[in-house]
Amino acid sequence: MNFKLIAYILGIISLIVGGFMTASLPWSHPLFGQVDAFDWRGFTGTLGAILVSILVGLVLLFVGRDARRDRLLRREALAAVALAWLLATILGALPYLFSGTARARENGRIVRMNIFDALFESASGYSGTGASVLSELEDPNLVPRSVLFWRSETHFLGGLGIVVLFVAVLGMGSAGKQLMRAEVAAPSQTSTHEQTRRAAIAFGSVFVTLNLILTGLLLLQGLSLFDALCHAFGTVATGGFSTYNNSIAHFQSPAIELTITVFMFLGCTNFALLYFAAKGNLQRLIYDVEFRVYAVIILVATLTTAACLFFEYPEYRYNPLTALRYSLFQCVSIQTNTGFATADFDKWPPFAKGVLLVLMYIGGCAGSTSCSVKVIRYIFLFKILALELEQTYRPNIVRVVRIGQHPVTDPDLLKSILVYFAMILLVSVVSWLGLLALEPLSTWNGAPGNKLIDCVSAVAATLNGVGPGLGIVGPMANYGAFHAPAKCILTVLMLLGRLELFPLLVILNPKFWRTR
Amino acid sequence: MNFKLIAYILGIISLIVGGFMTASLPWSHPLFGQVDAFDWRGFTGTLGAILVSILVGLVLLFVGRDARRDRLLRREALAAVALAWLLATILGALPYLFSGTARARENGRIVRMNIFDALFESASGYSGTGASVLSELEDPNLVPRSVLFWRSETHFLGGLGIVVLFVAVLGMGSAGKQLMRAEVAAPSQTSTHEQTRRAAIAFGSVFVTLNLILTGLLLLQGLSLFDALCHAFGTVATGGFSTYNNSIAHFQSPAIELTITVFMFLGCTNFALLYFAAKGNLQRLIYDVEFRVYAVIILVATLTTAACLFFEYPEYRYNPLTALRYSLFQCVSIQTNTGFATADFDKWPPFAKGVLLVLMYIGGCAGSTSCSVKVIRYIFLFKILALELEQTYRPNIVRVVRIGQHPVTDPDLLKSILVYFAMILLVSVVSWLGLLALEPLSTWNGAPGNKLIDCVSAVAATLNGVGPGLGIVGPMANYGAFHAPAKCILTVLMLLGRLELFPLLVILNPKFWRTR
Numbered sequence A, B: 001m002n003f004k005l006i007a008y009i010l011g012i013i014s015l016i017v018g019g020f021m022t023a024s025l026p027w028s029h030p031l032f033g034q035v036d037a038f039d040w041r042g043f044t045g046t047l048g049a050i051l052v053s054i055l056v057g058l059v060l061l062f063v064g065r066d067a068r069r070d071r072l073l074r075r076e077a078l079a080a081v082a083l084a085w086l087l088a089t090i091l092g093a094l095p096y097l098f099s100g101t102a103r104a105r106e107n108g109r110i111v112r113m114n115i116f117d118a119l120f121e122s123a124s125g126y127s128g129t130g131a132s133v134l135s136e137l138e139d140p141n142l143v144p145r146s147v148l149f150w151r152s153e154t155h156f157l158g159g160l161g162i163v164v165l166f167v168a169v170l171g172m173g174s175a176g177k178q179l180m181r182a183e184v185a186a187p188s189q190t191s192t193h194e195q196t197r198r199a200a201i202a203f204g205s206v207f208v209t210l211n212l213i214l215t216g217l218l219l220l221q222g223l224s225l226f227d228a229l230c231h232a233f234g235t236v237a238t239g240g241f242s243t244y245n246n247s248i249a250h251f252q253s254p255a256i257e258l259t260i261t262v263f264m265f266l267g268c269t270n271f272a273l274l275y276f277a278a279k280g281n282l283q284r285l286i287y288d289v290e291f292r293v294y295a296v297i298i299l300v301a302t303l304t305t306a307a308c309l310f311f312e313y314p315e316y317r318y319n320p321l322t323a324l325r326y327s328l329f330q331c332v333s334i335q336t337n338t339g340f341a342t343a344d345f346d347k348w349p350p351f352a353k354g355v356l357l358v359l360m361y362i363g364g365c366a367g368s369t370s371c372s373v374k375v376i377r378y379i380f381l382f383k384i385l386a387l388e389l390e391q392t393y394r395p396n397i398v399r400v401v402r403i404g405q406h407p408v409t410d411p412d413l414l415k416s417i418l419v420y421f422a423m424i425l426l427v428s429v430v431s432w433l434g435l436l437a438l439e440p441l442s443t444w445n446g447a448p449g450n451k452l453i454d455c456v457s458a459v460a461a462t463l464n465g466v467g468p469g470l471g472i473v474g475p476m477a478n479y480g481a482f483h484a485p486a487k488c489i490l491t492v493l494m495l496l497g498r499l500e501l502f503p504l505l506v507i508l509n510p511k512f513w514r515t516r
């Protein structure tokens, strides 16, 4: 294992994290309209985190100063990616801790974030989950504005992909290609490392462009620069952190909702296809099988949810347009794994909640900022199962799975799809049992029946990077009520989901670290 | 498609069903101690069902009188098995309907079973599920004793395997082998048709022997012949129909509980291995990997559930032995998919309920009467996933999945394991959404939060042939509250689970019926 090169990579990433943190410093100054007087607590807290990040970065660069940089084995790339995300999570937790950010105010007493809260919030930001332990976002005395900005910025950094960024900037030849493959596990063709670098740059430019356009549109609709930037970061990265306790419901504006809906939808579209579309080749996007299925799922989910709300939910009962407005926003928000809310969907009828839970496990397109299973895997799954059913009664038939016009002949690819579903299922069930065992019943204030389903939703919402779940982790609640062991499980689930399981799972295996 | 041969097979099966029904006639007579006066309603109802079965059988035999019987294509075997189970379900529903069996007494009014109730109860019996819509088993005026006996007898017939019975009796050469393969889908070696017939006979003799021994043991413990037979049928077939409203809790006897626990355990052990053990070769059973894992899962589940009950459930709080007694019975009952209850586990802490829900999806060993996914598939799954994880960082490694000493080289077998899990998952999710959409919220009397988890448990308990679930379908409740559409979904799930999905899924496909 080339530990020196890994140290070098981690060093660069520490510096990147520290560099991005500086962007949250200005919001401590009254000039930017967020605070009345200079917020020393937020400023010094963030500054301390920046200094630590730079120090860690320099030490790691020193350790890796004479590393051989020409090639990276698959194993080393997986280790580098997993460790990079863990390190970024730890460094990203520091501003919360150093500034003494408060999780909640309980009976007049201020509850500050502990280390588990901070790691949870940091992992939630980078992974684009948007699950939060903070309940009083709007009070600068509890949550400094600079820390709130950093919180949304982690969405930006994580959505861009910490390693994608690295590769786009430094290239690093075949080593960069290996790193990209380890971070972006979705089914893709092999290509040269120059193509890999260009893909990273294309992804990054689409991502940044979408953020800029959305920030502009939100500014036009009257948001402050702070709110516009934070909500753009939360939307395009399909992250879901807001700066208001009531999420997007705060604005009570159909125009803002529609704007954000469009950009959540784009955030889960394949960025490579958006890149071609921006260059004038709209055909490739429109005729893409995955994009079409993705759009159809959203359409069907929205219509059935709207019908359910219309018939069964007293609040929207006589108003089909209202039902459609809220179901469209919520279905797009959940399927794209953003997790913004304009309604307390925890109060919706069970069928609507069931649809949202299933959407959590679907997600958007490959090559986007979606963290969930992704539509392309479902397309493969259904084709494999249909073929398998046919082979039950026609044992001798030879037929090939096709996606659009392309035959898929690689048996390993098909197997890896099935394996991925099995893994997701297994991780979900095991962590569900873990939550049931470790989280005390008192968290539910004596409603034991809800623990089962609330924990299902907590697992689904963190593993798939959605954020809000049902019940005590519903859209108008947060994860603050959970105890440390449950928060640890959920923190790991967020990172597992973002990295598509494998990099984190393998580094937990002692065999992995033994030199062969 | 050789429709004549299929008609011939279905004809024989109708006669078998009618023949078995006659065994329930005597219980209408006071001589057998079940009724005070001759129960004409139960007698004529059952007799009518027998006559219809015989008539249908004769008509089908006439249609298939000159069928070519020497061979059966895979497709025809699948169709024959699926249709045989559907026909048996329909014929088995007739005694309930003809005798006017009552589902419940509501506000003093007697509610008779409708066609959906009867099909549900019949499918539940044959599939060894033991889910019931009947709430007053102990009142002969509502449920005639002959019908109650027939209800338990369907467990015997279904556990034996309607087609296994047929093959054991008639043989039918390679056609019989194809039929067996279609009914018993579990991973197995190909063999000659004479071996197949011998396997059917071995399976049948172990099954019948276990039933006889258990009946004897229960008689010794003071049960009436009626109760002893019915509970033996319910135990060995891991069915779960009792003759008492409170299931096994009725007896309040640790000895009876222990006897039944042992036979539930045996009912889910591979019958071929029990056959060898009975012939003196105990080694094969004890060193069998699947048997060992099966026993370990039960042990671990029992201990964790007992610990959970001991610490968290006030009723057993200061009594570890009581906690162990109830958790042992319930874990064995649920993992073997029997569904007998000695406690209202719906009131247990969420973790214990979570463990039971997961056990539902595990089940017993292949080659037993278990209807669930079965332990062997999990062993394969874990081996596949471990290998896959290793190949993530060692792309060039070549290693083979091993079960015990045997290397598994057939890639189709491994793929079929993964496909089976994906199918089970898909069927579960789709039918869960179906229940959420079709069953009105009023069934829950305004507790919408429970609908989500109760429907999860209803799907798990029927698809895996368990019977009782949680909440409104809990162990001290029944499926009577559901409306017809939900009952239809659950009826299909029970048959799907019993036939391991494929035979029923393929006949729903129009392409299947087109002659190639």
Ligand SMILES: [K+]
Residues within 6 Å of the ligand: A128, A129, A130, A238, A239, A240, A337, A338, A339, A465, A466, A467
């Ligand atoms: K999210």
Ligand SMILES: [K+]
Residues within 6 Å of the ligand: B128, B129, B130, B238, B239, B240, B337, B338, B339, B465, B466, B467
């Ligand atoms: K059962």
